[in-house]
Amino acid sequence: MKIYDYKGQKNISGDRIREARLKHRWSQSTLAAKLQLVGITIERDSISRIEKGTRFVADYEIKALSEILEISVLWLLGID
DSSP, X not given: OOOOOBTTBSOSOHHHHHHHHHHTTOOHHHHHHHHHHTTOXXXXXXXXXXXXXXXXXXXXXXXXXHHHHTOOHHHHTTOO
């Protein structure tokens, strides 16, 4: 599978994921554990790479992140 870059990043939601995570005062490990509880297999280092923009984020991950972090998908995508 080819992963494309957008302005040097592999995702556009990493900064907002980090912002929302910090508002909850969660560590990256805590967020990874919460994702694992809903069936998303992910480790702390993957959360770090997502937040840095060096890892692609699948649509199902965006949906789960929005639910766990209590934010809208549109906000994660920079639309709202």
